[in-house]
Structures are given as structure tokens and as C-alpha cells.
Amino acid sequence: MKADRNGQTVISKMGTEAGIPAIGECEDEESCSIARFLGALDGPWATLIIRELLEGPKRFGELQSGLVGISPKTLTSRLRKLAAYGVVTRTAHGGVPPKVVYELTRAGQDLGPVLNAMAIWATEYLPPEAARPPRPRTTPRRLT
Numbered sequence: 001m002k003a004d005r006n007g008q009t010v011i012s013k014m015g016t017e018a019g020i021p022a023i024g025e026c027e028d029e030e031s032c033s034i035a036r037f038l039g040a041l042d043g044p045w046a047t048l049i050i051r052e053l054l055e056g057p058k059r060f061g062e063l064q065s066g067l068v069g070i071s072p073k074t075l076t077s078r079l080r081k082l083a084a085y086g087v088v089t090r091t092a093h094g095g096v097p098p099k100v101v102y103e104l105t106r107a108g109q110d111l112g113p114v115l116n117a118m119a120i121w122a123t124e125y126l127p128p129e130a131a132r133p134p135r136p137r138t139t140p141r142r143l144t
Contacts, residue, residue, distance in 0.1 A: 040081070040082075040085045040087070042078065042081060045067070045070055045074055045075070045078050046078045046081070046082060047115065047118075048067055048070075049063060049067065049075070049078055049079065049082065049088075050082070050087065050088075050104065050108060050111050050115065051115055052066045052067065053088065053102060053103060053104045053108065054104065054109070054111075054112050054115065056103070057101045057102065057103035058101070058102055058103075059099065059100060059101055059102070060072075060075070060076075060079075060100060060102070063075060063079075063102065079102060082108070085107075086105055086107050087104065087105060087107050087108040087111070088102055088103065088104060088105065088108055089102070089103055089104075089105055090102055091103070
């Protein structure tokens with residue numbers, strides 16, 4: 001494998017090494033590791049949830065406070081999906097009210113360098129106004 005200027009491991013477009021398909025060598029969406037990655041993250045909210053959890057375990061309310069504009073329904077949905085893929089764990093502690101803590105698994109923690117690479121790229125190539133928070137989807141009103 002090759003390393004970039006920051007010492008990060010990169011997969012080249014020129015072939016496969018260590019059994020990892022090279023970028024662009026996808027026969028279909030299921031065999032494309034990048035498509036699977038994007039499908040698992042399912043939009044910007046999942047990535048931002050991972051960003052928040054890279055700081056350490058958090059409760060639902062702490063996550064919601066750190067993700068301005070996310071609805072409780074969307075946060076719940078994304079957390080469940082991330083847990084199903086083994087990226088996040090959900091631990092319920094007894095008590096009233098029940099205390100539920102979310103934290104990254106090793107697989108989730110391994111996304112830290114990916115998010116760091118995204119941050120470096122965005123700093124280098126995107127203007128600040130490109131950083132608009134994701135907007136919750138709304139149902140269009142029906143005209144009568």
C-alpha cells in the first residue's frame with residue numbers, strides 16, 4: 001500500500017493490494033466498497049454523529065445538542081442503523097429515567113482518520129460557505 005503526504009495509507013487506482021479492490025474496480029454496487037460505505041453512512045447525519053462520538057461516549061440529548069437541526073426521529077434512525085452495522089454501541093443503564101449511552105466501536109473509531117482526511121480536503125478545497133448544516137426533510141404541502 002502507498003502512503004500520502006500525511007503518512008495515511010491510500011488505495012491506488014492502479015490495482016489491488018492486500019485484497020482490497022482498487023478505486024474504480026467495481027463490477028456492481030454491492031461489490032463497490034465505496035458504495036457500501038456511503039450506503040451504510042446514509043447521508044450527512046451519520047457522519048456528523050460519528051464526528052460527535054469521536055469525542056467519547058454520549059447520551060442521546062448530548063448528541064442532539066451537538067447536531068443542530070437533527071430531529072429526534074432522524075437521530076434515532078441513524079443511531080439504530082450505525083448500531084446494526086457495528087459502528088456504534090448502545091448501552092442502557094437502569095434507573096428512572098433510563099440512561100442510554102452511545103459510543104463508537106473499534107470499527108467506528110477507525111473512521112477517525114477518514115473524517116480527518118475529509119476535514120483536510122474540505123479545508124484545502126472548499127469555501128467556508130459550503131459548510132451548511134444538513135436540513136431535515138420536510139413533506140411538501142399539498143395544493144388544493
